[in-house]
Amino acid sequence: MAALEIYQFPCLSDNYGFLVHDSESGETACIDTPETAPILAALEKTGWTLTQIWNTHHHYDHAGNNEEIKRITGCTITGPAGEADKIPAIDRAVDDGDTVMLGVHEAHVLNVGGHTLGHIAFHMEGHAFVGDSLFALGCGRVFEGTMAQMWESLQKLNALPDGTQIYCAHEYTTSNAAFAVTIDPDNEALSQRVAEISALRAANKPTVPTEIALERATNPFLRATDANVQARLNMSGASAVDVFAEIRARKDSF
């Protein structure tokens, strides 16, 4: 079976759109629908025909153009069961443990609720499309769920094998990096990464996708059990959820 092809492109002010293509079947999935014109331009540029939309959650910059793109392309729409009533034109609702096919390629659905209650991610063949759950050096704001739910959700992503590419939906990395160093200032891997991020952004290059082992080593939201992080917060021995909640609260007002 041929490898999946992925095409990434900017949308709105700081979103990314992604097309996933299987050359054997000719199927193409668009991850979320942040903005119609760049999605149509990406299809034109690649020469791929859109057959599916896969939504991660109901926010407007993720599902807001579902109806228009479905009307133009005739594609089907798969989205989160937990918020199916808020996903325009949804055809199939899926949740944790479900499988979505792109030709013969299987995507595994993970429930990563917290940012929104029903938020899902799609994991396939070393690629994970995570919407607004995990970001490079950050995580989504906890709008609808609890801190415990968000922490559990991030653990599912944290459990993905080394090498997994993480396709987050926003380019938030510069501000995330500025915050991360306040929580984990003695982390050498983080310092090195911050320098790399500055260079990428100075050259107007994306920091997405990121890679899960790099996030494990440098993302403060995945490091709530780290002794240095806990000591820095005067929370040595506290529960992972409490430490995570403290880091999230600090970021909300950073």
Ligand code: ZN
């Ligand atoms: Zn969102």
Ligand code: FE
């Ligand atoms: Fe978003």
